[in-house]
Amino acid sequence: MLFGEPLTARLGALAARVPFDLAIRPGAAADDFDGWPVPVPPAARELLGRLGGFTVPPTEFTLTGHPRQAGDHGLPHPHWLVSDDGGGGVTWVDIESDGSWGQVLMQYREGGLHVEAESLEAWLDRLIGTAETLVDETGFEDGVQPFADDFWDALHPEGPALPLLPAADLRSPGPDPVLAALVARLPDDALVADLRTARPGSRARFDRALGPYRLERAAGGPVFAAVPWDWEHNRPRRHGA
Numbered sequence: 001m002l003f004g005e006p007l008t009a010r011l012g013a014l015a016a017r018v019p020f021d022l023a024i025r026p027g028a029a030a031d032d033f034d035g036w037p038v039p040v041p042p043a044a045r046e047l048l049g050r051l052g053g054f055t056v057p058p059t060e061f062t063l064t065g066h067p068r069q070a071g072d073h074g075l076p077h078p079h080w081l082v083s084d085d086g087g088g089g090v091t092w093v094d095i096e097s098d099g100s101w102g103q104v105l106m107q108y109r110e111g112g113l114h115v116e117a118e119s120l121e122a123w124l125d126r127l128i129g130t131a132e133t134l135v136d137e138t139g140f141e142d143g144v145q146p147f148a149d150d151f152w153d154a155l156h157p158e159g160p161a162l163p164l165l166p167a168a169d170l171r172s173p174g175p176d177p178v179l180a181a182l183v184a185r186l187p188d189d190a191l192v193a194d195l196r197t198a199r200p201g202s203r204a205r206f207d208r209a210l211g212p213y214r215l216e217r218a219a220g221g222p223v224f225a226a227v228p229w230d231w232e233h234n235r236p237r238r239h240g241a
Helices: 004-017 030-035 042-050 120-135 149-155 177-183 206-210
Strands: 023-026 051-056 059-062 079-084 090-095 101-107 113-117 191-194 213-217 223-230
Touching: 004 023, 004 042, 004 051, 004 120, 030 042, 042 051, 042 120, 101 120, 113 120, 120 149, 177 191, 177 223, 191 206, 206 213, 206 223
Parallel strands: none
Antiparallel strands: 023 051, 051 059, 059 079, 079 090, 090 101, 101 113, 191 223, 213 223
């Protein structure tokens, strides 16, 4: 299935209508993917071979090599960064243990972990669709950019707060091998959130319960744990210490 062609066409049509510069970046060359630090499955290669990113000042979505890609954002590996908010928050594609690309997630510096979309193409479809809807609204021709507050409000759906389960309470043997393998390597005060059935807009507010943390990921499914973290010394800390 082709994702890049229709998405790029929609961005091109949008660029022709907006009263400001919507810059579209070309996609990566086929040989470029061989040097990427993450696996790139065929669907992602098709999409990112056509669309490398786009910019609506001051916001940039960089799909084929974000400048902060190599930074330590407290995220599990592998992942692929596609955007940042300039204040420490990042949006990224979760890459599963078998190399397939999964959910698009947003990690705020203060705001926890948010589910943006079930896939990169679904996230781009909603992002472009949100801008298309605002372009159609009366008054847009006067210069209102779609990346105003109403754009972000429309883009990020409201969803439920996900349960945060203490690792210490999940130690007993159970029928879920994905969860069991994750908690076996966590400190007792880590908190776990299961994103396997989480819909876009769902959020895990680890920050409210723990303060600073870094994420660990289960193998075999998008189940994440927040480990209390001392970023000054780059090491785990005891919750409440």
